[in-house]
Every structure is written in C-alpha cells, then in structure tokens.
Amino acid sequence: MSHGGGSAIRAALGRIDEILDLSRSKLSDVPEKQSTAGERWMKYLGFPAGVAAFLALFYMPTPEGLTTGGQVVIACFAAALVWWVTEPFATYVTSLLLMAMLVFLNGWSEDEVLGVLGYSVIWLNVLAFILSSMLVRTNLAKRIALAMIVRFGRTSKWILAAFFALNLLLAAFIPATAARAAILLPVMLVVASIYGASNRSPNNFGRNLFLQNLQAIDFGSSAYMTGSNANLIAVAFILSMGGSRVYYTDWFFAALPVVVAAMIISWWIGPRFVFRVPAEQQTPVVEGGIERMQEKLREMGPVSTAEKKAAAIFGMVIVLWVTDKLHMSLFGFEISAVMAAFLGAVIALAPKLGLLKWNEADIPWHLMLFSCGAYAGGLALNDTGAARWLVDRLFTALDIQPGVNFWVVYCIVIAINMYSHIFFTSKTMRTLIFIPFVIAIAQNLGFDPLWLALPAAFTIDWVIALPINAKPNIILFATGQYSVLDNLKYGLIMTTVGTILLIAAGFTWFRVLGITPGLP
C-alpha cells in the first residue's frame, strides 16, 4: 500500500472534473492494492497462523461451562480474526470461509448462518449505499462537499475538524450510527477525491478522513444517552440491577467532555503521527486550488430539480430517523431506521418519480458478504454462550476479592470494557454481557454499582478497532481507502487514548459529578 505519492496523484488528478467524477472509482469495484514488505510477510504467514489458532482452540479440552459448539465458534472466529487482520486473502473470502466452517463444524446451524444475509444490519447497509448513490448521481453530494471545502477546506486539518463537529452534532439527533455514516459517506467521498484519495490510490489524508469519521460516528454516540440503543440498555441495567437512575443530563455532562477531548486528540495525532499527511496532501489537489472550486461551485448554477428531489427524498429519510420516538404517537406504529431507508430507496429507484436506475446504484456486495461473515461469527459467539463464557472466565481469572482498592477495580473494568470491543460485532451484545457483570462485581465488592457501571457504559460506543466491530465501520471500509491493518492501528491507539481519558475522568471530573467516589 502506498502512503505517499501525493505528487503523482496531483499530476494524475489535477483536473477538477476528473476528480469530482466518482464513477471513476466505484465502491463495488475491488481494486488491487499494493503492499509493503511487512504486509506481504503478514499475508504469507497469516493463513498458517490462522490455521494454528484454530487447531489449538479446536483441540484443547473443552473447559467447564462452555459447550463444544461454543468452542468450535471461538476457534473459527479466532482464525477469521487473524485472517481479517493479515489478509492472506480478501476479507470477504475470509467471511465466506468462516460461514462455511461454522456450518461444517456444527458451530452454528446452516439456516442461522445463511439467514444473516437477511438481517436488518445488512439491509441497512445496502439501502445506505443506494441512498448514497442517489446523492452522488444527482451531484448533490458534490455540491455539499464543494461548499464544505470552500468554507472549511483550505487546509486538510480544518476539513477534518469540520467533520468531527458535524458528527458530534448529528449524534445528538440521529441515534442510528449506520444512518449517520450513510449521510456523510457521499460527502466524504467527494472531499477525499478533492484531496487526491480514491480507492485506487489511497493516501494518508483519506485514511485520516475516513478513520476519524469512523471514530466520530462511533464514540461520538457516547456523548448522548440516546446516542445508541446500547446506551439505553446500559441505563436500564443500572436502574434495574444497580438501583440508580441515570438521567439524560447526568450522562451528557459526564460523557461529553471525554468525547470532545478524544475527538481533539484524534484530530491532532492522526495527521501528525498515525498517518502523517505530507504537505502535498494538506491542500486540495486541484489546479487553481480553492478559487477553482469556488468557480466550480458557481458553475454548477442553481440547485437542479434532480438535486431538490434527492434532497427531499434524503430529507424525508433523515426526518424519519430523527423523529423515531414520535412515530408511535404520529402514525400508530414505529418506522425503524431500516424501513425509513427502505422508503427512501424505493422512491429513489421508482421509475419516472425516482432518480436512480438499478445499474447506477453502487452497492459493494463484496462488503455485504464480509459483513455477513463478521455478523455470523459474532452472533454465533453470542448464541452459543461462548462470548458470555469468555467474559465470565476473564473476570474469574482476575480474581478480584473484597477489600481491593476501588481505583484498581475501576481501571481494570474500564480497560477490559474498552479493549473487549475488538472481539465483538455488536454493541448491544457487549452491553448485555458486560454491564450486568460489572454491576455484579460492584455489588460483590461492596461498591455502589453506579461507580463502575456508568463509566463502563461510556465505553460501549468505542467500537473503532476493526471493520467488523460496527455497522458504520463496514460502510466506511467499503470505500477501500484504508486497510484492516490501518483501521486496527489507529483504532488501538485511540482505544488506549479513550481508556486513559476515562480513567483520568474517573479520578477527576466524574468525582466532581458524584459518579465516582471520593468527594463529599
């Protein structure tokens, strides 16, 4: 993979019309990527390493409390995790292999494995790409991106900051993270293109742009109690099992500073240290610079009928996403995030009325298959009880006994909850497994469950290390602008930053708010 090459890109893509023509690099294309010597060795040794992980786990004596089916799923998932990271073959091939292994080794039934393709998460991804294609096709995405670039995009750092701010704002209104990714995806694609990044020639600006958006979409949700359903489930557990009611403002005032600090740190370290953006990628790779783009925006003229229709269709979907809590009182039934996108896609594809022909819908099916495998593995881990068993073993192995210092337990709980997301494909699943454990630990040790459970709940939306960890991760991975390894590298760095921030907040800010003990 190339981390530089900005001059070449600038030379190749200097003309703005070519840059803004997204049909040149469709998401459904799977371009060949170049890799470094280290990546080639990982690729070569990755397959046998995955096989070795599988065999070791498959043949170990089945531990107490774990079903043999659960053991098979753990072995298969571990192998797939190694292959997804090292990429001896494409990620979607690993997913297909994982699904086959689950069936043939009786880890999960054939019906359940095949049924994953019909899950709402897959549908939401497909529909998000149809809506995104509509915005690209009608040039509305280009207009929004150009306006954003003209306003904030003189240098790469301000456009990256603008996306962080936009995500934080959107998270307050739209709880569905995949929906937020769908809204921003077409704009991100155009902006990336203007800075010389495409799936055929990814660069470090593109890596920063997409991975920072991934982080902002994911952990931006933890600023708000309503930022994701998993947050609400955690709050319900804290009330029902821990006996403490957490209000919206309790959550907001505690979590927002942590999220904002994390965003600022990510914005600062990303282009400087993680994926250093060279000088030639810090400004748009367009002949004539911002002035040329201003001119281009003017050339686009007034908003066309197609753009207005696209805005109306997408606006309707966004309104349905934002008003989900009011549906019951307004319509007598609830329109889920998937069905709202469904309505938008049906209108977009409708003959005469719509804006898109089927061949123009850019759906990366290889990513849907990748997604299916990831979800099949994650769901099988949950369904067989293997995930619960692993967490139970982990806390048992730590052997935390009464009398231990609260802050030792606090640091352990935050770190485990944070880093555990690497092995999960669903926040809800993670919440259902972890939060009751944390509450039980607090009760056993004689601590107020709130002291541990609420900070642990703030880690739920930190699902940033791998494309398999959350829906928006898969949507953004579809752009081909970064590798699994890139995602893991930046994700692990920010997970560590998040862990440190939450631990520091526990000692300071949360104490002031009375969430953690220490102040009278």
Added chain:
Amino acid sequence: MRARRVMIMLLLAAISALTLFVVVLFGGAAEAAECPASAVPDTLASCRDHLDVAASGDAIASVTVVLGRVSSMDLLLPCSCGDGRGHVITKGPAAFGADASGAPLPIVEVLGRPHWNLRLLAGAAPGDTIVAEAVVPGWYDADATRREFGVHALGRSWVNSTPAVVRRMELGLSLPPGLLVERVGATTPGFNANRSPEPPYRILREGDRDVFVITTTDLEPSGRSAFALEARPGRRGPMALAVGVLLAALYLLSFRDVLKPEPGR
C-alpha cells in the same frame, strides 16, 4: 314543625347507617365463610429432579423436595422412572403410598403419566427434605439419539401436576460419561441471548461429562420446565487436524509469490 322535620331526617339517616353497617358486617362474614381455606396455595420450597445417566444407558432418577406449605398428605410428583426399579426413599418424613392389598406402590399413573406416590408422615413440616431415587434401565440409547454431525439429541421435560407452586424448580441431567453439551436447544423458560443478561441454565462439569441444570422460579401448577440438548463425545477426531495442516502446508508452498513486490512498485 321545622324541628320535627329535622328529627325525622336524623332518624332516617341513623336507620340507613345502621342498615348499611349490618349489611357490611354480616355480608362480609358470609363471604368470609364461603372462602375456602385452600385459597392460600400450597407450596414446595424447592424441587430438584435429576437424571444421572451411566455409560450403559441406565440412569438413576432422583427427586429432592423441600416442603413448603402443604395441606394434603399425598405428594404426587412427576417422575421419569415409570417403569424403573429399586424405588426407594432415602431421606425425609415420607413413605410410598400403598395399593388395595397394602403393598407399597411407589409409582402411580396420573393423567396417563407416572408419578412418585409419596405420602407425608405425621409431623412433616415446612423445611423438611424428602429424597427418593430409582433406577431407569435403558434411558439413553446412543444409536437412537444420534443425529447429523454425530451429535446426540437429549432432553427432559417436567410438568408441575401438583396443586403446589414450586418456588424453585431444578431440572437436571448428568450426561453419559464422555458426552459433552454441543448446543443448548429450546428451553422452558426460554432464553434469548440478545435480550437477557443471564440464561436460566448452567452447564457444570463432573469428571469427563457435563451436567445440565435448568432452574425455574415460582413454577405454577401445570407450569413446565424443559430443555433439549445436542451432545457429542468430548474427544475430537483427527480429520480437522489433518485438513488444517495440509492446507497450511499447501498455502506456504503455493503462495510464495505473495512475498514478491507487485509489478510497478
């Protein structure tokens, strides 16, 4: 004149109040007299029904009951050892009921199903524990229970046919030696891993076999506790090892070109 009218009204009010008082007092008493003493339900503090399956396929069925509030001296509990042998009460203030000739009758049919025919002894009190056991020949037949992938389908069901609420019901199965639980199928009470934090069952290990126990609280009369399992031998065959090693070796031999830089780099 006016004072007389007030007096009459006061008198009428007093008569009405007295009538109301009498109706409420005696009416309530009559209702209370009609209310049977059994309105307070019988309870069993706990009931543990366990089946311990041996390698031969024979099983030992045991039931352990801790009494709660029991108004009847007859205690008929569902039993999975209808045609078993060696029925015995090992503990507690109870004896088997008897047939017409006075011979002990450990098992009776109730609604077409076998039941432990226990009879509480005088002095049995809440908190007392009664344990009964029997041998069930041929409960497990490896050939009959074998399914796809070499797994064995096993399961148990227990319907509360007593008039008592069972505060804590534990239905268990010790799998035949060498068999481990492969997958937990349908259970009653049910469990959805995506909704509940804790399953109603536990899988314990005794030596080289699994013990499956499902717990139900406050099992009402006619309520059910049940589970279905798939089990498989704990030792795995060498097939996966052979295939895995072969594939890894083939990959290392055939994909050496992966290490070469791509053209144009």
